[in-house]
Amino acid sequence: MDSVTARHRDGEPDTVFEPTPVASAPPPAPVFPFSAIVGQDAMREALLIAAVDPLIGGVLVLGDRGTGKSTAIRALAALLPPMRAVAGCPYACDPEAPAAACPHCAGGAPRRAETRAVPVVDLPLGATEDRVVGALDLERALTRGERAFEPGLLARANRGFLYIDEVNLLEDHIVDLLLDVAASGINTVEREGLSLRHPARFVLVGSGNPEEGELRPQLLDRFGLACEVATPADIPTRVAVVRARDAFERDPAGFHAAHAAAERATRETILAARARLGAVAVPDAALEQAARLCLALGTDGLRGELTLMRAARALAALDGAATVGDAHLARVAPAALRHRLRRNPLDEAGSTARVARAVAEVFAA
Amino acid sequence: MxxxxxxxxxxxxxxxxxxxxxxxxxxxxxxxxxxxxxxxxxxxxxxxxxxxxxxxxxxxxxxxxxxxxxxxxxxxxxxxxxxxxxxxxxxxxxxxxxxxxxxxxxxxxxxxxxxxxxxxxxxxxxxxxxxxxxxxxxxxxxxxxxxxxxxxxxxxxxxxxxxxxxxETRAPGARASSSRADGSSAFPPTAERGGSAAAGAGHDVPPYDHEGTPVRDPVATLCTTAAALGIASPRGPLLALRVARRIAGAGAVDAAALAEAARLVLAPRATCLPASEATAPDPDETPQDAADDEARDGSATEPPPDDGPRDEPRDASPGPAPEDLVLSAARAAIPADLLATLAGGASGKAAARAGRFGAGAPDPRRGRPAGARAGDPRRGRLDLVATLRAAAPWQRLRPGPQPVRVRASDLRVRRLVRAPETTTIVCVDASGSAARERLAEAKGAVELMLAEAYARRDRVALVAFRGAGAALVLPPTRALARARRDLAGLPGGGGTPLAAGLDAAAALARGVARGGGRPVVVVLTDGRANVARSGAGGRAAARADAEAAARALAALAVPVLVLDTGAAGEGARALAEAARARYVPLPRADAGALAAAARGAGA
Missing domain, CATH: 3.40.50.300 (P-loop containing nucleotide triphosphate hydrolases)
Known part of the structure; x- marks a missing residue:
């Protein structure tokens, strides 16, 4: 290198800032607490609903840059109460009701139960097919010459969450795999001389920025709820967002401690809602309203109606209500239906506005 | 300096x-x-x-x-x-x-x-x-x-x-030494002017004299500044805050640190000028004027009065409030070219900001290689090296006499990605008396664009509207000869069914996008619609329909350019706003200018 230095001003050295020390081991990155997220009520509500009733089929979060999409999803993972699973089962089967397709638990051997954290599995971009569906265990093949199945990400996500950031950039062939498994809840592996099936029922959570690529309609349909997030427009909310983030970055442990009570309360709410979910009554009137809403919007198939119903019930459970009412339906309708509308070229309004309009019309009648 | x-x-x-x-x-x-x-x-x-x-x-x-x-x-x-x-x-x-x-x-x-x-x-x-x-x-x-x-x-x-x-990068001694005596601040603001570099910059931070005073609420200050500069993402103020903390070091964040952070982080992200300064300022104004101006700006963008910390009494420091300083520092540091764009009122929010190198569409046959994936070589091209790589670790597990044992599951095919091809849809008003001339211009522009299409791998389509409806005169093509033939017989005259024209362009744009292409719509009109979607006459209905069609076009999120061929200020500008389009008044369009403007829209 030549005489270039970071000096100027008569040879006086330019300010060299103290480098931040770099630790060698990767510490588990602290997660921003769910309860401390400022604003974005729709997204938080959708995530809570999915946590209460996993059968709703996942959440898609679409929105602007820097709106805390990934933050919220990772935060939810940290919040979830642990679950019981069959000890040693790579698919984390429920000890009460192991999946019929589970190769581990099907043998009828005595099952011990253990407590595990609910899996939240990241599907990183660039993941290869073999890691997603599972493949021959390379280590054992090389070192011992054995042919053994190594479960992939889909197996790890069973009974938990599968999170895909930038879901719209996922490679097509990985999307195809997901579509099939998400619909059936079973992963069928037929490769490298292996042939097996295992349970893979998970809540699909995706996030992305629609400006960077459209989502395939088939994948869109697999998500139960879709919410749109936008940057807060008013300055006080923005100040609160930056302030919270700043406080967290400067003192993660202290920030966590400050929000521990709120986190616990949210966790209790989820547990209580799960316990109450089966008892929430769905009156015929609510079913009719849901059907009318879907009819007014012209959504395809019954999935919209079913999701609307389930989501409204989960919301009622979260609210502590005994029956599903119009208010619940109206609140979840945008998230449950906005991604199922057929595009109407003559209607320039966005899908969210169209749902809102239909809700107003149906519930006014 | x-x-x-x-x-x-x-x-x-x-x-x-x-x-x-x-x-x-x-x-x-x-x-x-x-x-x-x-x-x-x-x-x-x-x-x-x-x-x-x-x-x-x-x-x-x-x-x-x-x-x-x-x-x-x-x-x-x-x-x-x-x-x-x-x-x-x-x-x-x-x-x-x-x-x-x-x-x-x-x-x-x-x-x-x-x-x-x-x-x-x-x-x-x-x-x-x-x-x-x-x-x-x-x-x-x-x-x-x-x-x-x-x-x-x-x-x-x-x-x-x-x-x-x-x-400039070589001679550090040529610059004046720091005017700050104590050297405590990492960034000494000076009022000196001089040196050739100043001409390129021209945005000095105005002098201020109460640095070292801790700012009571740096977060609110940075958020207010970011909002005044039209920065939507909260990452802007957050990063600025980190930078300010680093500059301030162990001490409290003072106005100087905040001002520098705003200058380095927020200014280059600006998408609009602070409210009261929508017009481009005179770059040669005196520092005193600038300071006055900027003080005004700051007051125009103050946070709501319920913003707690601001109500507390501040130190009796002379000079403007820290918010104003930070904003003025950021404003002064907005790069000159960005300033020109912002002052020109150009829409900073183009619908598709992905650039020409947008999302590549996977294509089984053509395109540039983008890795390999497992697949059937009968439906793709075999990637031999990737296949051998995939087979290599398993050799020990596979007995056999062959030197290399390859299984079907090892086979890898090349993944090819094709950059989307731009299709410029020219939507031309072929109505009325001026039609003949305007049509000739549009035809000329289409031919010019086609002449370049081969190199750019772009396609051009032409939609014309007149009388009771719109017609696709030239389907998307890059063939010049065919375009000449189709364009030759294009008639003009009649009413202005603007809505029908826009609908046809939107339909075509949707088709192009579905096929993996990237549509760009160029509308050439004076905006004086007089035929509604129904085909009936009447200015009011026609205009309402046209605006609805323009909004539908905007909802497609494709770049739209409206070239106003009438007297500026008539219907075309409103149309452009409804379509969230770039608006260019072009009363006497010639084919060359037209083609150039369309190129700009697609770039």
Whole structure:
């Protein structure tokens, strides 16, 4: 290198800032607490609903840059109460009701139960097919010459969450795999001389920025709820967002401690809602309203109606209500239906506005 | 005296202090000695920490990591090769030609910036490595070409080395020494003017004299400033806050630190000028005037009165409030070219900001290679090397007499990605008396664009509307001969069914987008619609229909350009607003200007 230095001003050295020390081991990155997220009520509500009733089929979060999409999803993972699973089962089967397709638990051997954290599995971009569906265990093949199945990400996500950031950039062939498994809840592996099936029922959570690529309609349909997030427009909310983030970055442990009570309360709410979910009554009137809403919007198939119903019930459970009412339906309708509308070229309004309009019309009648 | 070069050095010093915390920097400059010198400086400052380069087109195996085949075969157990993201942990990753970064690569880089780790789930190996990197995006883009916004948004700094001469980078002694006696502040603001560099910059921070006074609420100050500059993403003020903290060091964040942070982080992100200064200021105004102006700006963008901390009594410091200072510092540092764009009122929110290098569409037959994937070679092209790589680790497990035992599951096919092709849809008003002339111009423009289409791999289509409806005169094509033939018989005259024309253009644009193309709509009209969608006459209904059609066009989120061929200020401007289109008054369009404007819309 030549005489270039970071000096100027008569040879006086330019300010060299103290480098931040770099630790060698990767510490588990602290997660921003769910309860401390400022604003974005729709997204938080959708995530809570999915946590209460996993059968709703996942959440898609679409929105602007820097709106805390990934933050919220990772935060939810940290919040979830642990679950019981069959000890040693790579698919984390429920000890009460192991999946019929589970190769581990099907043998009828005595099952011990253990407590595990609910899996939240990241599907990183660039993941290869073999890691997603599972493949021959390379280590054992090389070192011992054995042919053994190594479960992939889909197996790890069973009974938990599968999170895909930038879901719209996922490679097509990985999307195809997901579509099939998400619909059936079973992963069928037929490769490298292996042939097996295992349970893979998970809540699909995706996030992305629609400006960077459209989502395939088939994948869109697999998500139960879709919410749109936008940057807060008013300055006080923005100040609160930056302030919270700043406080967290400067003192993660202290920030966590400050929000521990709120986190616990949210966790209790989820547990209580799960316990109450089966008892929430769905009156015929609510079913009719849901059907009318879907009819007014012209959504395809019954999935919209079913999701609307389930989501409204989960919301009622979260609210502590005994029956599903119009208010619940109206609140979840945008998230449950906005991604199922057929595009109407003559209607320039966005899908969210169209749902809102239909809700107003149906519930006014 | 702050020159662009000292600013660049300052950014290098800050970045080297905490590459991951600040995310990195977008360096806009052509390849050349100035940029090399800046990178050398950064390398020196980074000292022992890594500085890696990411060559364009790097595959996932090198970026993220994957099975290290030679080591795996040699050792007889799986060995994970670390990718560039993991190798650059603690240091920076330099991305040359960043404006050509594909959405896929930028998403991987963004994930590493967000998480500080890289997750490898590839080639039978799962692992997680630390990847606390900062990015240096070398942006060599021209015109509208920019680095991916998703990535730039996460980086604190943006610098432009464009106007810097090599001499400035070489002679530090030529500059006046710091006028600050105590030297306690990292950034001494001075009122000195002089040196050739000042001409290029022209945005001095106005003098102020109460630095060292801690600002009561730095967060609110930065958020207010960001809002005044039209910065939507909360990452702007957040990164500015980190920078201010680093500048202030152990002490409290003072006005000087905030002002510099705003200057370095917020100013280059500005998307609008502070409210009261929508017109371009005179660059030669005296510092006193500037200070007055900026004080006014600040007051116009004060936060709501219920914003607690501001109500507390401040120290009786002379001079403007810190908010005003920070905003004026940021405002003064808005790069000259950006300033011109903003003052010109150009829409900063183009619908498609992905640039021409948008999302590539996978194509089984043509395109540039983008890695390999498992597949059937009968439906794709076999990638022999990737296939052998896939087969290699399993050789021990597969008995057989063949020297290499390849199974069907090893077969890999090339993945090809095709850059989307732009289709310019020219939608021309063929009605009324002036039609003949305007049509001739449109035809000329289409032919000019087609003449370039071969090199640009673009297609052109022409929709004409007149009388009771619209017709697709020229379906998307890049064949010049065919276009000439189809255009020759195009009649003119009759009413103006603007809505029908826009609907037809929108329908075509949807079709193009569905086919993996990238539509650009150019509307050539005076905006005086007089035929409604129903085909009936009547100005009011026709206008309402036209505006609805324009809004539908806007909902498609494709770039739209409205060329106003009438007297400016009539219907066409309102139409352009409804369609969220770029508006260009072109009362006497000639074919060349038309083609040039359409090119601009598609770029």
């Amino acid at each position: 702050e020159t662009p070069w000292t600013t660049a050095l300052r950014v290098a010093a800050l970045l080297a202090a905490d590459p991951h915390g600040f995310g990195g920097v977008v360096v806009r400059a052509g390849a050349g000695p100035v940029r090399d010198r800046w990178l050398d400086t950064l390398r020196t400052l980074l000292d022992a920490r890594p500085l890696r380069r990411l060559p364009p087109g790097t595959g996932d195996d090198r970026l993220i990591g994957g099975l290290d085949l030679p080591a795996t075969l040699a050792l007889g157990r799986p060995v994970l090769g670390r990718g560039l993201l993991a190798e650059a942990d603690g240091g920076v990753l330099v991305v040359p030609m960043a404006e050509r970064t594909s959405p896929a690569t930028s998403a991987r880089l963004a994930a590493a910036l967000d998480a500080g780790t890289v997750a490898v789930e590839r080639d039978g190996i799962g692992a997680r490595h630390p990847a606390r990197i900062g990015l240096v995006l070398l942006d060599e883009g021209e015109g509208d070409e920019t680095v991916p916004e998703a990535l730039a948004d996460r980086l604190a700094f943006r610098i432009d080395l464009g106007g810097i001469g090599l001499g």
